[in-house]
Amino acid sequence: MIKFVIKRLASGVVVLLAVSVLTFSLLYAAGGSIARNILGDTATAEQVALKEHELGLDQPLFVRYFTWLSNALKGDLGSSWFSSEPVASSLATRVPVTMTMVISAMIIIAILATLIGSAAAVKRGWVDRVVQIGAVIGDSVPGFVIGIFLVTILAIQLKMFPATSTIAPGVPASAWIASMALPVVALIINGVTGGAQQIRSAVIKQFEKDYVRTLRSRGIGEGEILFKHVLRSAAPAGLTVLSLQLIGMLGGVVIIEQIFALPGIGPLAVTATSQSDLPVVMGIVMYTVVVVIVVNLIVDLLNGWLNPKVRVS
Missing domain, CATH: 1.10.3720.10 (MetI-like)
Known part of the structure; x- marks a missing residue:
C-alpha cells in the first residue's frame, strides 16, 4: 500500500507540473499587454516598459516560469499585481470557507x-x-x-x-x-x-x-x-x-x-481573471489541481480497502 501511495503521489506531482506549465504558458500568451492593463490607457510607453521590467515581463517565458516555479517550491506563490497581497495569504483565508x-x-x-x-x-x-x-x-x-x-x-x-x-x-x-x-x-x-x-x-x-x-x-x-x-x-x-x-x-x-x-475562492477567482491578475490565477489553479489529486488518492485508497481485487492490482 505504501508503494501504491508513493506511485500515486509521484504521478500527482507530474500532473501538477504539467498543468502548471500549460496554465502558465496560456495565461501569459493570452494576457496581451499586461502592464498596460494594470496601469491603464493613460500610462506612457516609458511607464509601461518600467512596469514590465518590475514584473519580469521583459524576460523570456521559460525564465519567468522557472522563476515562478522555484519560488512556488519554497511556498512563495508571488503577490497580487493589484493589491500586492501575497497569493498564499489570500488563499489561506479563503480556502477554509470554500x-x-x-x-x-x-x-x-x-x-x-x-x-x-x-x-x-x-x-x-x-x-x-x-x-x-x-x-x-x-x-x-x-x-x-x-x-x-x-x-x-x-x-x-x-x-x-x-x-x-x-x-x-x-x-x-x-x-x-x-x-x-x-x-x-x-x-x-x-x-x-x-x-x-x-x-x-x-x-x-x-x-x-x-x-x-x-x-x-x-x-x-x-x-x-x-x-x-x-x-x-x-x-x-x-x-x-x-x-x-x-x-x-x-x-x-x-x-x-x-x-x-x-x-471564498470564487470571488477571488472572478476578480483575478477579470483583472488579468496572473499570479493569483496561477495560485487558484494550483490549489484546485492539488485538491483533485488528493481526492483521487483518497478514493483509490478507499476502493483498495473496500475491494481486495484493487489491492492486489
Whole structure:
C-alpha cells in the first residue's frame, strides 16, 4: 500500500507540473499587454516598459516560469499585481470557507444519496421513479438557479437566513453555520439526485449477481445482504461518482459564492481573471489541481480497502 501511495503521489506531482506549465504558458500568451492593463490607457510607453521590467515581463517565458516555479517550491506563490497581497495569504483565508462548504455538502450528499439510491434499488416503485425524475431535474437545473431561488425566498422574503455572508475573522461558529446553510443546501439539491441515481444503478447491478442469490438461498435477510455485502461491493462505483461530483463542485462554487457573497475562492477567482491578475490565477489553479489529486488518492485508497481485487492490482 505504501508503494501504491508513493506511485500515486509521484504521478500527482507530474500532473501538477504539467498543468502548471500549460496554465502558465496560456495565461501569459493570452494576457496581451499586461502592464498596460494594470496601469491603464493613460500610462506612457516609458511607464509601461518600467512596469514590465518590475514584473519580469521583459524576460523570456521559460525564465519567468522557472522563476515562478522555484519560488512556488519554497511556498512563495508571488503577490497580487493589484493589491500586492501575497497569493498564499489570500488563499489561506479563503480556502477554509470554500472547503467547509464543499466538504459539508459532500458528506450530506453521500449519506442521502446512499439512502435514497438504496431505497430506489430495493423498492422498485414510486421511490425509483421519483429518484429518476429528480436526477433529470437535478442535471437540468444549474446550481446558481437553485441558489438564487433559495436566497430570494428564504433569505430576502422570509428572512430565515442572512442574504449575504457574515463570515469574518473572529466571528462565532453560529455565523459560519447561518452563512453556510443556504449555499450548502443549494449544492445538496443540485447533487444528491444524480448521486442517488448512480448508487441505485450500482446496487441494482450487485443484486443481480450470483453471490446475492447464494446469500438468499442460505436464508440471510435482505437487510443484512444490502448493508453487509451489496453496499460494500457497490461502494467503489459510488465513490467514483461522488469524487467526480466533488471535483465538479469546485467549479460550481464560484457562482454560488458570488450569489451568497461568501469570502471564498470564487470571488477571488472572478476578480483575478477579470483583472488579468496572473499570479493569483496561477495560485487558484494550483490549489484546485492539488485538491483533485488528493481526492483521487483518497478514493483509490478507499476502493483498495473496500475491494481486495484493487489491492492486489
